[in-house]
Amino acid sequence: xxxxxxxxxxxxxxxxxxxxxxxxxxxxxxxxxxxxxxxxxxxxxxxxxxxxxxxxxxxxxxxxxxxxxxxxxxxxxxxxxxxxxxxxxxxxxxxxxxxxxxxxxxxxxxxxxxxxxxxxxxxxxxxxxxxxxxxxxxxxxxxxxxxxxxxxxxxxxxxxxxxxxxxxxxxxxxxxx
Amino acid sequence: xxxxxxxxxxxxxxxxxxxxxxxxxxxxxxxxxxxxxxxxxxxxxxxxxxxxxxxxxxxxxxxxxxxxxxxxxxxxxxxxxxxxxxxxxxxxxxxxxxxxxxxxxxxxxxxxxxxxxxxxxxxxxxxxxxxxxxxxxxxxxxxxxxxxxxxxxxxxxxxxxxxxxxxxxxxxxxxxxxxxxxxxxxxxxxxxxxxxxxxxxxxxxxxxxxxxxxxxxxxxxxxxxxxxxxxxxxxxxxxxxxxxxxxxxxxxxxxxxxxxxxxxxxxxxxxxxxxxxxxxxxxxxxxxxxxxxxxxxxxxxxxxxxxxxxxxxxxxxxxxxxxxxxxxxxxxxxxxxxxxxxxxxxxxxxxxxxxxxxxxxxxxxxxxxxxxxxxxxxxxxxxxxxxxxxxxxxxxxxxxxxxxxxxxxxxxxxxxxxxxxxxxxxxxxxxxxxxxxxxxxxxxxxxxxxxxxxxxxxxxxxxxxxxxxxxxxxxxxxxxxxxxxxxxxxxxxxxxxxxxxxxxxxxxxxxxxxxxxxxxxxxxxxxxxxxxxxxxxxxxxxxxxxxxxxxxxxxxxxxxxxxxxxxxxxxxxxxxxxxxxxxxxxxxxxxxxxxxxxxxxxxxxxxxxxxxxxxxxx
Numbered sequence: 001x002x003x004x005x006x007x008x009x010x011x012x013x014x015x016x017x018x019x020x021x022x023x024x025x026x027x028x029x030x031x032x033x034x035x036x037x038x039x040x041x042x043x044x045x046x047x048x049x050x051x052x053x054x055x056x057x058x059x060x061x062x063x064x065x066x067x068x069x070x071x072x073x074x075x076x077x078x079x080x081x082x083x084x085x086x087x088x089x090x091x092x093x094x095x096x097x098x099x100x101x102x103x104x105x106x107x108x109x110x111x112x113x114x115x116x117x118x119x120x121x122x123x124x125x126x127x128x129x130x131x132x133x134x135x136x137x138x139x140x141x142x143x144x145x146x147x148x149x150x151x152x153x154x155x156x157x158x159x160x161x162x163x164x165x166x167x168x169x170x171x172x173x174x175x176x177x
Numbered sequence: 178x179x180x181x182x183x184x185x186x187x188x189x190x191x192x193x194x195x196x197x198x199x200x201x202x203x204x205x206x207x208x209x210x211x212x213x214x215x216x217x218x219x220x221x222x223x224x225x226x227x228x229x230x231x232x233x234x235x236x237x238x239x240x241x242x243x244x245x246x247x248x249x250x251x252x253x254x255x256x257x258x259x260x261x262x263x264x265x266x267x268x269x270x271x272x273x274x275x276x277x278x279x280x281x282x283x284x285x286x287x288x289x290x291x292x293x294x295x296x297x298x299x300x301x302x303x304x305x306x307x308x309x310x311x312x313x314x315x316x317x318x319x320x321x322x323x324x325x326x327x328x329x330x331x332x333x334x335x336x337x338x339x340x341x342x343x344x345x346x347x348x349x350x351x352x353x354x355x356x357x358x359x360x361x362x363x364x365x366x367x368x369x370x371x372x373x374x375x376x377x378x379x380x381x382x383x384x385x386x387x388x389x390x391x392x393x394x395x396x397x398x399x400x401x402x403x404x405x406x407x408x409x410x411x412x413x414x415x416x417x418x419x420x421x422x423x424x425x426x427x428x429x430x431x432x433x434x435x436x437x438x439x440x441x442x443x444x445x446x447x448x449x450x451x452x453x454x455x456x457x458x459x460x461x462x463x464x465x466x467x468x469x470x471x472x473x474x475x476x477x478x479x480x481x482x483x484x485x486x487x488x489x490x491x492x493x494x495x496x497x498x499x500x501x502x503x504x505x506x507x508x509x510x511x512x513x514x515x516x517x518x519x520x521x522x523x524x525x526x527x528x529x530x531x532x533x534x535x536x537x538x539x540x541x542x543x544x545x546x547x548x549x550x551x552x553x554x555x556x557x558x559x560x561x562x563x564x565x566x567x568x569x570x571x572x573x574x575x576x577x578x579x580x581x582x583x584x585x586x587x588x589x590x591x592x593x594x595x596x597x598x599x600x601x602x603x604x605x606x607x608x609x610x611x612x613x614x615x616x617x618x619x620x621x622x623x624x625x626x627x628x629x630x631x632x633x634x635x636x637x638x639x640x641x642x643x644x645x646x647x648x649x650x651x652x653x654x655x656x657x658x659x660x661x662x663x664x665x666x667x668x669x670x671x672x673x674x675x676x677x678x679x680x681x682x683x684x685x686x687x688x689x690x691x692x693x694x695x696x697x698x699x700x701x702x703x704x705x706x707x708x709x710x711x712x713x714x715x716x717x718x719x720x721x722x723x724x725x726x727x728x729x730x731x732x733x734x735x736x737x738x739x740x741x742x743x744x745x746x747x748x749x750x751x752x753x754x755x756x757x758x759x760x761x762x763x764x765x766x767x768x769x770x771x772x773x774x775x776x777x778x779x780x781x782x783x784x785x786x787x788x789x790x791x792x793x794x795x
Contacts, residue, residue: 006498009442010491013449016535017484020456023538024476073723101730101750126750137729 035150040142041132048099048107048121059096059120060148064174066095066167067142068118069130071102072110074138080157084117087163093171097121100130100138143167145174180231180311183219186212187260187309190267191301197294201287203274209297210267217264220310221251233257233310239324241697249334250325255475256310258338262455263300265339265346266293273350273375280371288357289350296349299482307475324697327724327731333393341386341413345451347379348416351423352448355441356490359497364440369431374785376427376444377643380420381781387413388774399732399747401667401762403770406555411534412454418527419447422520429516433578436517438501443520445494449487450527456480457534508580515573522566529558560612567619567655570648571626575633592625609663616659624652640791643784647777654773660766667762673755681763683744684708685717690757698722700733703748703757707737719748719759743767 035041040057047053060067068084070077087093097118099107104123111121124130133142143152152170154162190212197205220233224247229235237254238247246253252261270293278286304310354372358364390413395403404410423443429436456479507513533554571592576585600618603609627648631638638645668680677686684707691702705717717735724731734747742765749758 006495009445010488010495013487013491014484016453016531017480017488019535019538019542020453020480022542023535024480073725075725125753 035134036153038150040144040148040150041129043122043129043132045098045122045124045129048097048104048111048123051104051123055120055122057148060144062146063094064146064171065144066093066171067098067144068095069098069100069133069135069138069140069142071100071138072106073102074100076157077139078114080139080159081114081117083158083160083163085115087158088117091168094119098130098133099123100135101125101127141167143170143174145177179219179222179226180228180313183216183223183311184305184309186216186219187301187305187311190216190263191298191305194294194297194301197270198291198298199294201290201294203278203290205294206267206270206274206290210264210271213260213264213267216311217251217260220257220260221248223311224248224250230313230315231310232312232314235314236323237325239697242325242330243696245332246325246330246334249329252338252342253325253329253334254310256304256308256312258342259300259304259308260310261339261342262346263297263304265342266297266300266349269293269343269347269350269379270297277371277375281368282365284361285354285357285368288360289353292353292356293349296353296486299486303475303478303482307478324724327698327722327729328397330697330724331393331397333389333397337386337389337393340382340389344379344381344383344386344413345416345454347375347382348420348448348451350375350379351420351444352490355444356493358437358441359490359493362497362500364430364437364501366431366434369427369434369440373424373427373431374788376420376424377781377785380417380424381778381785383413383417383420384774384778384781387417388771388778391774392771395767396734396736397731399734399760401665401734401745401747401760401764403661403767406533406552408534409458411530412457415527415530415534416447416451416454418523418530419443419450422523422527423447425516426520429513433507433513435503435506435513437503438498439517439520441498441501442494443524445487445490446524446527449483450531452483452487456483506579510576510583511580512573512576512578515569515576519566519569519573522562522569526559526562526566529562530555533558563655564615564619567623567651570651571619571622574630574644574648575626589626589629592622592629595625596621607664613659613663616655616662620652620656620659623655624649627652639787643780643782643787645780646783647780650773650776650778650780652773653769653776657766657769657773661764661770664765665763667760669749669758669760671752671756671758673757678761680761681744682709683714683763685746685761687757688716691718695722698724698731701748701751703735703746703759705735705746707744717744717746719746721748738768740768741765 040060042057044054044056047055066087068080070080084095088095095117097120099121102123102125104125107121107123111118122129137155139157141154141158142150143154145151151174152167154167158167190209193205193208193212196202197209223231223234224238225244227234227238227240227247233254233256237250237257242250250257252258270290273289273293278290281289351372354368354375358368387410390410391403394405394410395401423440423446426436426440426443430440456476572586572589575589596618599621600614603617604614627645631641631645634641666681670678672678672687674687674690677684679685686706686708688704688706691704693700693702700720700722702721703719705719706713707715707717715737717737719735720733722731722733723729732747732749734745736746737744742763745762745764747760747762749760751757
């Protein structure tokens with residue numbers, strides 16, 4: 001009996017260690033967006049070019065869209081920006097923008113300088129719409145299918161590698177759905 | 178050149194640590210300490226000169242980062258903090274060589290140094306193989322650094338990690354002691370006495386680290402809370418609780434030469450928890466507000482080492498513990514029983530918190546979904562245990578060793594009476610809950626009965642001053658927590674400049690908005706004037722910083738504090754109509770929590786000083 005008792009701490013520790021080894025293989029930070037596969041959240045937002053015009057989630061129906069969440073104060077966005085320009089010009093992708101917690105005038109100036117890849121630019125000065133979309137930070141990009149369901153969420157800037165390996169194949173598949 | 182020197186210094190330190198395993202010589206310890214200091218110095222020089230060819234510098238610094246934070250950046254990232262871990266271990270070992278080596282029997286001291294060498298070798302290998310901070314990469318294009326994470330850009334960064342790490346790593350000493358004792362097969366009273374300061378010191382550092390971490394989170398995160406039961410916070414609380422148990426068990430081992438096996442086991446558990454803490458923080462197994470860079474291979478290495486080291490020592494424990502069995506030589510009602518109960522309660526608390534912290538991994542491992550365990554669980558389990566510990570804390574010092582009459586309890590009538598009276602009057606004046614009343618009662622109980630004890634032993638009070646101060650600190654801490662939890666209020670609202678709002682018996686007038694340009698951020702400051710009973714009592718500047726290099730917005734709350742309460746404002750978004758969203762917090766007694774914690778730390782340091790002074794003439 002005593003022999004078994006003295007082994008108890010060891011057994012307990014091994015159980016915990018085993019659990020931790022298992023834990024290493026899990027990725028708690030990769031919580032898939034609960035929005036994947038669901039319709040886009042409802043919204044009613046102004047556009048950058050005309051603050052009096054409000055648009056709703058209906059803008060996404062009928063075509064595959066990339067919704068890019070960006071801001072002028074976001075440096076990673078300005079790094080990503082030339083690539084978005086390239087996508088629109090050379091690959092004819094439709095990209096809409098969600099201008100996150102930004103100032104309209106600054107944003108307009110910024111786009112004049114850097115070029116405008118966006119078909120529609122929604123403005124979200126308070127960041128409330130971004131909360132509905134579950135945005136962590138900028139830049140983030142959602143891929144939305146023809147039935148305005150969210151199919152993928154890219155956290156961080158899109159570059160050549162992520163585009164060719166992940167995003168492009170998905171966009172092509174969605175085009176044929 | 179400097180980065181290569183750094184790597185070279187680490188390699189030399191590794192050689193010394195290997196030497197230390199086989200010889201247990203003091204010179205190996207000093208060699209290690211010197212070369213690891215050189216490595217740390219090299220890293221700091223790389224950061225100060227902003228040498229972007231070093232990956233670590235590129236990832237954690239920026240040309241606009243102030244000098245102060247560049248030094249702090251040396252432990253702001255994974256590689257650097259691991260180097261700090263190794264460095265501190267070598268310092269502890271060196272301190273032990275200078276002040277402790279000769280006080281213990283040679284067999285024990287030598288074995289301790291060997292064990293410390295083993296730990297050191299493991300960690301320096303880990304540093305070199307998976308996390309070398311001096312790894313270089315020569316970029317072809319001009320690049321700038323990624324900058325230090327904004328949350329870390331706070332004066333707290335300079336002090337908090339080194340202090341907390343000193344606590345974590347210091348637990349290695351009592352672990353080494355346990356291993357040495359197991360190998361030798363007995364623990365003499367003299368050895369137990371000599372070991373005590375090597376438990377109290379790390380325990381004090383841990384306490385100080387927890388307090389400073391709590392204060393940092395309170396000031397930086399803008400949530401108005403001082404404890405979140407976050408995995409990383411738990412990782413520091415667990416070894417502290419276990420070290421507290423160890424501390425008390427060791428007293429019994431020293432004075433009564435009993436509980437020897439229990440002390441040894443607690444020492445192993447304490448160090449295990451401190452290693453698990455390091456692992457949890459460094460491997461990314463758990464997600465927390467402290468989002469450090471993660472890498473699975475690092476986790477694997479660290480966990481493998483931990484399993485071998487701790488598994489090995491527990492195996493040794495199960496083989497050798499038979500030598501430590503003794504007959505029970507104390508009565509049921511005695512100080513021994515009280516202290517035993519106390520250690521069991523603390524260890525129970527450790528396990529419940531550990532379960533709560535690891536439960537999300539368990540569920541995830543069984544494919545039952547991803548969840549997080551929050552405050553309700555921890556509070557439900559932790560509070561009753563703590564109340565019970567407080568009850569014992571008031572009684573134990575008054576009870577005699579070995580055997581005492583239950584009638585001794587009657588002498589504690591006065592503290593009991595006064596505590597009850599305080600509770601009765603509080604419940605009469607304020608609205609309260611049961612837990613509040615219990616919290617107040619037990620805090621007062623510990624405070625008063627400790628004071629009574631101090632009066633009783635006043636001739637001998639210097640010897641026990643550490644314990645008295647530490648116990649009073651806990652009483653103040655418990656009182657602070659009770660009041661803070663019960664009477665805190667908060668409010669979220671939208672407010673225009675030049676508007677006024679009433680909250681928690683104060684008037685807040687939103688005076689103006691200032692915009693500033695910091696060294697590497699832009700900030701917006703909302704200035705509030707605070708009035709109490711029509712009298713201006715101060716100004717609160719709630720700030721929001723946008724760190725351009727990180728594209729991160731950080732709320733930097735404004736706080737107006739006095740002895741009794743904090744008024745705390747966190748600034749949120751601006752709305753298109755010019756109004757701002759703000760959160761107001763009223764936080765009573767929050768300073769008491771940290772003061773109590775610091776007093777406990779002070780108690781620990783005091784007892785070390787008293788011991789050192791007493792031993793000197795002899």
